Amino acid sequence: MKILSATQLKIVDALTIERQHISSIDLMERVAKICAERICSQYTADLPVVVFCGMGNNGGDGLAIARLLSEQNRMVQVIVVRHTEHFSADAQVNFDRLPKSLQATLITVRSENDAGQLHIKENTCVIDAMLGTGINKPVTGILETVIHKINSAPCTVISIDVPSGLMIDHSSGELPDACVQADLVLSLQLPKLAYLFPENKRIVPHFECVDIGLDQQALLEQPSPYYFAERQDIAALLVPRNKFSHKGTYGHALLLAGSSGTSGAAVIAAEACLRSGAGLLTVHSTKQTVDALSYRLPEAMTQTDEHDSFITFCDDLSSYRAIGFGPGVGRASETQQLLKSVIQRFQGRLIIDADGLNILAENKTWLEFLPKDTILTPHPKEFERLAGPSDTHFDRLQKARAFATRYACILILKDTYTHICMPDGSVVFNSTGNAGLAKGGSGDCLTGIILGLLTRGYPPPQAALTGTFIHGYTADLCAEMMSQESILITDVIRQLPCAFKQLESTNKFFRS
Ligand SMILES: NC(=O)C1=CN([C@@H]2O[C@H](COP(=O)(O)OP(=O)(O)OC[C@H]3O[C@@H](n4cnc5c(N)ncnc54)[C@H](O)[C@@H]3O)[C@@H](O)[C@H]2O)[C@@H](O)CC1
Ligand SMILES: Nc1ncnc2c1ncn2[C@@H]1O[C@H](COP(=O)(O)OP(=O)(O)O)[C@@H](O)[C@H]1O
Ligand SMILES: [K+]
Structure with a gap:
């Protein structure tokens, strides 16, 4: 399978929406369903889940995952980290779709002070859906504080698509200061180049590619020098060996x-x-x-x-x-x-x-x-x-x-x-x-x-x-x-x- 850059993934995303006649919100729902199923299969129902959501589409995935998990009677809490003024369009839709029970317990982190007061309980499963492939600069401010909180909490962390804070197309040479250290990364469709470098082993000790059904032709069309060997x-x-062969x-x-x-x-x-x-x-x-x-x-x-x-x-x-x-x-x-x-x-x-x-x-x-x-x-x-x-x-x-x-x-x-x-x-x-x-x-x-x-x-x-x-x-x-x-x-x-x-x-x- 190919390894594509963040920009190329965006193009494939758009082509999938066009060619499969699917709306972006339905594609996000597909992603969330697959991730929620994977999370349910990994962890028993008594493990509380805290979903940290950002303002972009990665956050949108997180909001939809939270809703789907709560529909499965999982104990879920949503924390929205407002690192920008507005949600992306699809994240806003999924925010509005949150059931009342989740809205009632929602925490919004607006300031350093809010971030500093967060407390992540022991034995919880943190779903990291703050930043994905849309990261465009190293993380600072409230996101950084939240990331440090997550990294120092005694909990299990599953990152959706990308550990928040990691640039996926190259390596920094050292661990980025502010980057979620995941236990497992559910990488949407393809692996990311940065997951394969030894210096990121603490951030991405394990990743799994989850097939979200992106358009195969669109994937083929994107040129890339990088491939990931798969069994098939x-x-x-x-x-x-030929039946009529000999040692020669x-x-x-x-x-x-x-x-x-x-x-x-x-x-x-x-x-x-x-x-x-x-x-x-x-x-x-x-x-x-x-x-x-x-x-x-x-x-x-x-x-x-x-x-x-x-x-x-x-x-x-x-x-x-x-x-x-x-x-x-x-x-x-x-x-x-x-x-x-x-x-x-x-x-x-x-x-x-x-x-x-x-x-x-x-x-x-x-x-x-x-x-x-x-x-x-x-x-x-x-x-x-x-x-x-x-x-x-x-x-x-x-x-x-x-x-x-x-x-x-x-x-x-x-x-x-x-x-x-x-x-x-x-x-x-x-x-x-x-x-x-x-x-x-x-x-x-x-x-x-x-x-x-x-x-x-x-x-x-x-x-x-x-x-x-x-x-x-x-x-x-x-x-x-x-x-x-x-x-x-x-x-x-x-x-x-x-x-x-x-x-x-x-x-x-x-x-x-
Ligand atoms: N690849 C695909 O086909 C799909 C991707 N989806 C999700 O969409 C994600 C990408 O969504 P987006 O492009 O909205 O990007 P993100 O959700 O990663 O975040 C983008 C937002 O964060 C801001 N931002 C970027 N770097 C920042 C920083 N260092 N500090 C503070 N704010 C920062 C940007 O200005 C933008 O508002 C993927 O990772 C994946 O989770 C799915 O929802 C749908 C299918
Ligand atoms: N942690 C690891 N995970 C996967 N493969 C590994 C790991 N450590 C070593 N290997 C593989 O084992 C081999 C070691 O090769 P090399 O260092 O030349 O060994 P030697 O010289 O002792 O024969 C390589 O193919 C390398 O990819
Ligand atoms: K993430």
């Missing part, structure tokens, strides 16, 4: 990985590769790694390097469809020369990770010679070594986009919402994965999965998207069965078959 998009990329059909992978003390990285990447569809895998590594592999993964073929501690040379590359370079290789000068020679000699599909990236960072001129659509998988520190520091995550994202375009490569910038930056400047944010992956070896596993998919025949963009999604999806399957604390990357690899199976089940080509 990725499942549709999967290709079944699915290609031969070469993994250049491991050095003294880091054999595990090679073993992890190798196993993940073979569990992601490659027909054949050869691992070229040190003797110690080769010994470990022969024991752990008899399916892999091996070549032992002349050097005992690191890899230095690999003869013929012509029979490989894809090469993975980097997990645990170290940075010895001979290993650096090996990467140089791979870049010079190999014209197939290439993925470079870990120390491979650090070697590139020390030899930036080699970047110009990467085979087209080479996949690079840096974590933030590795990316900083490659492209320099960034002030904010938004800046880092723009740097990553420019990098992918300049070197015609696919840059997978690993993070909670991993950014997959394509050479054409587009970015897909991955939606899967959890903190159980925040452990050594997770990146090696990702490299192995993508290497397997490249070898299997997926074009690099598809391999990057599918591999990143499945890596996180498999970790999410593990997290359903075990604590994130205890997940080992070998657990993730063992669940890969189930993850593929689940994703295949929603792809029509696997069902026929």
Whole structure:
């Protein structure tokens, strides 16, 4: 699904009203109904709800939600924060529609003094509907005071569409002073760019996109470089194995990985590769790694390097469809020369990770010679070594986009919402994965999965998207069965078959 800006969302809103022949007040009612249902499904009826409403359409959503919740016999109180003189037209209609019972208990915050006197009781559910996508400057004044009150109250906070105070199209680099810290954000239709930046994790720890039925064609028409990967998009990329195939059909992978003390990285990447569809895998590594592999993964073929501690040379590359370079290789000068020679000699599909990236960072001129659509998988520190520091995550994202375009490569910038930056400047944010992956070896596993998919025949963009999604999806399957604390990357690899199976089940080509 696309990620659109506040301005674009306004346009889609207007086009939906025009094309669906629906009035804006009825669209607001639709939004409110969906949000009220979601709130009712999350919280039991005995939890009191306090709805903070602003003066714009976000406030209008809040006023309608309050009415609908009270119709469900929920204990509801409405607080209107008068940060402007007049309600928007639709908010005014919903204000007038408030039932008498809600009007009787309504609190209006008109001044700093009113705001200072607010008291939010323990164990309430606060619905934050003060500001949405219409925010046009940092929040000050009575809104700021109310926001501080909400943030310091021991209550649960659900923000409608946007945590009030947050600018959705870019990141500030630091937490905005006045911004609601939500427990859950019900994001209308689409995610917002700002939700995907780590610096906003306290403001948006969780968001859910609620489908409010905006016009699909209008959504398609809005140009955007940003996408959010959804399960059905990725499942549709999967290709079944051919009944009349043989191992040669699915290609031969070469993994250049491991050095003294880091054999595990090679073993992890190798196993993940073979569990992601490659027909054949050869691992070229040190003797110690080769010994470990022969024991752990008899399916892999091996070549032992002349050097005992690191890899230095690999003869013929012509029979490989894809090469993975980097997990645990170290940075010895001979290993650096090996990467140089791979870049010079190999014209197939290439993925470079870990120390491979650090070697590139020390030899930036080699970047110009990467085979087209080479996949690079840096974590933030590795990316900083490659492209320099960034002030904010938004800046880092723009740097990553420019990098992918300049070197015609696919840059997978690993993070909670991993950014997959394509050479054409587009970015897909991955939606899967959890903190159980925040452990050594997770990146090696990702490299192995993508290497397997490249070898299997997926074009690099598809391999990057599918591999990143499945890596996180498999970790999410593990997290359903075990604590994130205890997940080992070998657990993730063992669940890969189930993850593929689940994703295949929603792809029509696997069902026929
Ligand atoms: N996207 C959609 O299709 C839909 C959006 N709706 C709602 O409409 C919202 C957007 O509504 P609006 O455009 O009216 O915008 P908001 O409700 O976010 O607020 C706009 C008002 O706040 C004022 N304002 C902006 N920044 C301020 C600040 N820092 N301090 C004080 N006042 C400030 C503006 O001058 C304006 O009066 C969405 O977030 C969503 O909740 C739904 O009602 C209908 C469908
Ligand atoms: N909190 C998290 N949520 C989702 N994914 C995570 C989280 N922490 C780590 N990951 C994922 O785990 C992987 C870690 O990669 P990396 O740092 O290279 O690990 P290593 O070098 O130890 O193998 C990345 O794919 C990253 O996106
Ligand atoms: K809000």
